[in-house]
Amino acid sequence: MLTPPQRSNLPQVVEPRRLVNQGVTLGGNIDPKLCVRFADAVIEISQPIEAELAFDVAEQGRKVVHIAASTTVLVACQRCLEPIELPLAIDTVLGIVWSEDEAKSLPKDLDPWVVEEETGDIAALVEDELLLALPFVTYHPEDQCSVVLSPSVEEGLNEDEGVENPFSILEQLKKQ
Numbered sequence: 001m002l003t004p005p006q007r008s009n010l011p012q013v014v015e016p017r018r019l020v021n022q023g024v025t026l027g028g029n030i031d032p033k034l035c036v037r038f039a040d041a042v043i044e045i046s047q048p049i050e051a052e053l054a055f056d057v058a059e060q061g062r063k064v065v066h067i068a069a070s071t072t073v074l075v076a077c078q079r080c081l082e083p084i085e086l087p088l089a090i091d092t093v094l095g096i097v098w099s100e101d102e103a104k105s106l107p108k109d110l111d112p113w114v115v116e117e118e119t120g121d122i123a124a125l126v127e128d129e130l131l132l133a134l135p136f137v138t139y140h141p142e143d144q145c146s147v148v149l150s151p152s153v154e155e156g157l158n159e160d161e162g163v164e165n166p167f168s169i170l171e172q173l174k175k176q
Contacts (some may be wrong), residue, residue: 010051014097016115019055020063026122027052030069034123038130043083047072051126054117055096062106063096065113070128077140080147084138090129096120 010028051069051116070089094113096156103112
């Protein structure tokens with residue numbers, strides 16, 4: 001039986017300038033231990049974080065990195081608080097710049113990766129992009145969610161009969 005090839009862990013820190021000049025593409029896994037903020041935002045990172053980063057020179061000599069990454073995480077359903085398995089995938093291109101001033105000169109469609117020193121942390125870069133890919137709110141489909149409104153609750157939400165309007169007193173004062 002064939003087993004899929006094992007992907008090695010990517011280095012945490014790289015030299016983006018050198019990689020761009022060489023046109024390098026890095027592929028492998030990001031160690032989840034390096035993604036503390038991402039791990040805190042989800043219940044669990046249930047699949048390896050697979051990433052591919054292609055360093056290149058784009059139009060007008062801009063240095064860019066094309067990032068494609070994917071993983072599966074468990075997040076809480078906002079209705080029943082039970083875990084939901086959520087596949088995440090990112091595919092983006094960032095402009096590599098050395099300062100905030102340079103970042104301002106990038107075209108509007110190109111987000112910056114500010115690398116102020118010789119080295120850049122690609123684990124933090126992928127982590128940032130995965131955090132941005134998380135949805136604000138997650139729900140199970142209604143037929144799979146463990147929280148079901150009982151018919152009496154649903155009826156109570158739709159009926160206004162027998163409930164006194166708190167502004168009825170103001171209405172009576174206005175008539176006087």
